[in-house]
Amino acid sequence: MAKNITRRDFLKTAALGVAGMTAAGLLGGCSTTGNSAKTGTYTPGTYSATATGMATIKVTATFDAEKITDIVLDLSGETPSIGQAAAEELVKRALEAQSPEFDAVTGATVTSNAVAKALKNCIAQAKGEIDVTVVDETRQTKEVVDWLGTEPDTPEVSETVETGTVIVGAGNGGLMCGAVAAKLGLKFAIIETLPTNGDTRHWYGAIGSKHAQAAGVQMDINRLKREVSRYASGKNSKEVLNTWINESAEMSDFIDELYAQYNPESKCTFTAGEEAYWPEDCRDGYMFPEQEHVWGREKSRNDMLAEYIADHSDAVIYYSTDLVKIERDENGKIIGIIAQNNLTDAYIRIKAQNVVIATGGYPGNPDMMEQLDPLGTSVTTACSYAPQDKGMGIKAACWIGAKLQEEPAPMLFDRGIVKPGVDAGLVKVESGDRVFPGTVRQFNLGTQPFLKVNRNGLRFTNESGPYNDMVYAAAQQPGHVYASILAADWADQVDRFHTIGCSAQTRANPKGQQEALDKYVEEGLAFKADTLEELGAKLGMEGEALTNFVATCARYDELAAKGSDDDFGKPASRLSRLNTAPFYGFWLGASLLTTEQGIMINGKGQALDQNNEVIDGLYVIGDASGGMFANNYPCLMPGIACGRTLTYGMKVAKVIAGVDEA
Incomplete structure (x- = not known):
């Protein structure tokens, strides 16, 4: 199995050099401002190149005859708290190394890779190894393009590998599929766009596990089926749902075995009893299935799955490798994929009888977000998703005739804190990319059902509900944002x-949330005041809006004191007084975690075509698959999405192995 290696180690052993990258046409050069005569290692001058990180990044490097003298980075499309925050360190490391062979900044691997790749192109220009061309600056006025595009032509490949199954994506679903495939003795390979395994989603939902049995939980399965369907307005596939319900306990058993082997000190916490329910007066007919499992985070589950694969098979994980297209023969039969190393741009053909798409959703693809889910996009201010989730697996499957779920299903958390005056929705940055404006992935306190008001200072909804209810209500308000208003005694509520x-997490660690709140006050993301009128002014309200705000707060305090929300019907247990200074306020929109609108599948994870017929040899799991959810994510069923992903990872491996009849 291919182990994780540093960028320096990789570049020392890369099969293709810069010329291979240039031939692929993915990077652009820039005009040089130096002399044309070359008397040393480099032709002195300034050169630029772009590469793809979370969005388009640009590196501008200045050279004298023997060294790089300056590097300027345009990371305007990267996550502010991650990629942008790493800019100074990236420049320092690159200048010290005088090459792209510098170690990635921890936590900002995607951005680090992109900077290294673009810098390598600049060096090649300065050495005269490739032509100097001008970076395309017209991207700043680029129009939104059709999200699907067209299937690329088959490129010239530099390597061909044969295996039985190729799994695209080393995240929760792909690694689970690989681990079970290893256990069953299948021959397979995995490709992953990152240089390491995808992030672990530690919470997962499973029905009837040993942990549930130990807690004495007896699930009303028929009610659960009705409830999930109700969330989806009946638009979900009952067959797809049933596989998770019927087989997730077996998945959980495998997870138990994994931890026993690789992390025996860790324990599973199963949420049961009243802890899993809202207060009595808030339940409103909702079902709160007791099915959430959480293991300790001292070791990544995905890393353990990769270790299991290494110990139980000779499968290779090709890191830093992107899916280009799915290949079929003249009869339409799946015969494998074309992939590309995203550091060297070398193309590889992986021949296989089965292709498993486990690439995640499309939250990192602005074109797909705007065109497939305009409402979800319009209420989102921040992102907490993996930036590599750009819907490539979904697009590749659509190119060969797979059916895309018609209904969007975003996972929106009401925690996207932003500064006053910032609207929800994608905004264009200097690089020309469109990103969400929030600089904080999620502010957990935002979900708490305190008073919420719009820019006119008016309350507009019942603040007690599933995560997405609040942000969708804000879609009818100015800027699609709203302010949360708290009194000093908020932690007591x-x-x-x-x-x-x-x-x-807020009630589990109110001290930590107060520290975060104080930090955001210092940064101008939240505000603290001795009076509500002062708070409203700090939040940007003036004139009639400020008058409305003060009156709204007084009215809300009156309703809370009475214990009855006569305006919007919020349960009494979710009301709180506004009579203890100082007061706090901050603006919010949605924080987008992922999308769950993917390729339609059956209960075996097999992709369906436009006629709902099986595409033999093509499987889709996790957020790249559809059928499980519609409209939104049922957040009152914590862990259900990841539980579905892990269960189908196991299911598909069993189907391919013939353990389950395909």
């Missing part, structure tokens, strides 16, 4: 609110 799932 959250135990009574008793929100569940990951939003329970």
Whole structure:
């Protein structure tokens, strides 16, 4: 199995050099401002190149005859708290190395890779190894293009590999599929766009596991089926849902075995009893299935799955490798994929009888977001997704006739804190890319059901509901954003609110949330005031809006004191007084975690075509697959999405191995 290696090690052993990258046509050069005569290692001058990180990054490097003297980075499309925050360190490391062979900044691997790749192109220009061309600056006025595009022509490949199954994506679903395939003795390979395994989603939902049995939980399965269908307005596939319900316990058993072998000190916490429920007066007919499992985070589950694959098979994981297209023969039979190393641009053909798409959703693809989910896009201010999730697996499957779910299903958390005056939705940055404006991935306190007001200072909804209810209500408000208003004693209220799932982190650690709140006050993302009128002014309200705000707060305090929300019907347990200074406020929109609108599948994970017939040899799992959810993510069922992903990872491996009849 191919182990993780540093960029320096990789570039020392890369099969193709810069010329290979240039031939691929992915990077552009720039005009040089130096002399044309070359008397040393480099032709002195300034050169630029672009590469793809979370968005388009640009590196501009200045050379004298023997060294790089300056590097300027345009990382305007990268995540502010991650990629942009690494800019100074990246420049330092690159200048010290005098080459692209510098180690990635921890936590900013995607951006680091892109900087290294673009710098390598600049060096090649300065050495005269490739032509100097002008970076395309017209990207700043680029129009939105059709999200699907056209299937690329088959490129010239430099290597061909044969295997039985190729799994595209080394995340939760792909690594689970690989681990079970290894256990069953299948021959397979995995490709992953990152230089390491994808992030682990530690929460997962499973029905009837040993942990549930130990807790004495007896699930009303028929009600669960009705409830998931109700969330989706009946648009989900009951067959797809049933596979998760019927087989997730077996998946959980495998996870138990994994931890016993690779992390025996870790324990599984199963959420049961009243902890899994909202307060009595808030339940409103919702079902709160007791099915969430959380293991300790001292070791990544995905890393353990990769270790299991290494120990139980000779499968190779090709890191830093992108899917280009799925290949079929003249009869339409799946025969494998074309992939590309995203550091060297070398193309590889992987011949296989089965292709498993496990590439995640499309939250990192602005064109897909705007065209496939305009409403979800319009209410989002921040992102907490993996930037490599650009929908490539979905597009590749559509190119060969797979059916895309028609209904969007974004996972929106009401925690996207932004500064006053910032609208929700994608914005164009200097690089020409479109990104969400928030600089914080998620502010957990945002989910708590305190008073919420719009820019006119008016309350507009019942603040107690599933995550997405709040942000969709804001779609009808100015800028699609809203302000959350808290009193000094806010931490005394959250135990009574008793929100569940990951939003329970606020009541589990109110001190940590207060520290985050204080930090955001210092940064101008949140505001603190001794009076509500002062708070409204700091939030950017003036004139009639400020008058409305003060009146709205007084009205809300009156309703809370009475214990009855006569305006919007919020349950009494979720009301809180606004009579203790100082007061806090901050603006919010949605934080987008992922999308779950993917390729339609059956209960075996097999992709379906436009006639709902099976595409033999093509499987899709996780957020790249459709059929499980529609409209939104059922956040009152914590872990259900990852539980589905892990279950189908196991299911597909079993189907391919013939353990389950395909």
